[in-house]
Amino acid sequence: MDSKNFQLGLLTALLDSSNGNLYSGQRGGPGFDVEAAMQARAIHGVLAALTMVVFFPLGSIAMRVIPGRHAIHVHAIAQMIAYVVYICAVGLGLYLVREVQIPGVGNLMDNPETNYHPIIGLVVLVALFLQPLFGVIHHAKFKKTGRRQIWSYLHIFNGRIFITLGIANGALGLYMARESKERKTAYIAVSGVIWGLWMASAAWGEFKKWRASKTALGRGGVFVVKSSKGEVRGSRNEM
Ligand code: HEM
Ligand code: HEM
Secondary structure: OOHHHHHOOHHHHHHHOOOOHHHOOOOOOOOOOHHHHHHHHHHHHHHHHHHHHHHHHHHHHHHHHOOOOHHHHHHHHHHHHHHHHHHHHHHHHHHHHHHOEEOOOEEOOOOOOOOHHHHHHHHHHHHHHOHHHHHHHHHHHHHHHOOOOHHHHHHHHHHHHHHHHHHHHHHHHHHHOOOOHHHHHHHHHHHHHHHHHHHHHHHHHHHHHHHHHHHOOOOOOEEEEEEOOEEEEEEOOOO
């Protein structure tokens, strides 16, 4: 086995190597429980993929399709639950990084062939940590002015960009784990469909906002704020 194959999908390789040749030339076994690591990896993969591919996108779609004030409640609660599930997945990922040691190389994080997936996952964790803060500030300001401000755009685009990066990172995880072609194809197909529905709902939301701003004055749900900059139209509909 060449060194590249050895490093990528190390766990799969270890489990497959029933003849034990993998460590020929090394004294002792791998030094960690391969079965337990395989289990942790499978649970990590399922939890992380569910959060990025299903929960976060559905929570975002909810913001656009649920009518009225309930949208923000469903959205905020769903996204917070999804974030907690993601923390559990990251915990298992860190367990794998700590446990799985490649003789002569170190752990999966020390190795440039295998560290990009955990590093991207941690970047996504940190970026999304700020989401509730941006979301709450957006909501408080929106209630006063009826308009999006810098916090709104930070919340919306930080969310869209880093959830999308998280979805792509799941594909990298499957590649690293040397999963079957069928699983990789299924992951890409399901992610593509859900991501497409999410973007369609986002575009629909923007369109509704734009249409409301054109036709709003005089109809319910719109108000005018008088400030030093003149009159500013706002909407009560946060969508
Ligand atoms: C965007 C977030 C993430 C997603 C969607 C994700 C998804 C996945 C998936 C689908 C697998 C393959 C599981 C399998 O085939 O059984 C995997 C493997 C793995 N993930 Fe993640 N993951 C994410 C973040 C992380 C983080 C933050 C870490 C660690 C800090 C991590 C560490 C690992 C490791 C060590 C493996 C095993 C790779 C191997 O077998 O060589 N992942 N991940
Ligand atoms: C980890 C937690 C969160 C994530 C990942 C997240 C993600 C997102 C995303 C991606 C969007 C844009 C939806 C689209 O693509 O069209 C969005 C919109 C929104 N979020 Fe969150 N969110 C989170 C928490 C919250 C919280 C706690 C609140 C409020 C208390 C909130 C309030 C909103 C509002 C009001 C919008 C609509 C903004 C507008 O269209 O002007 N979010 N969120």
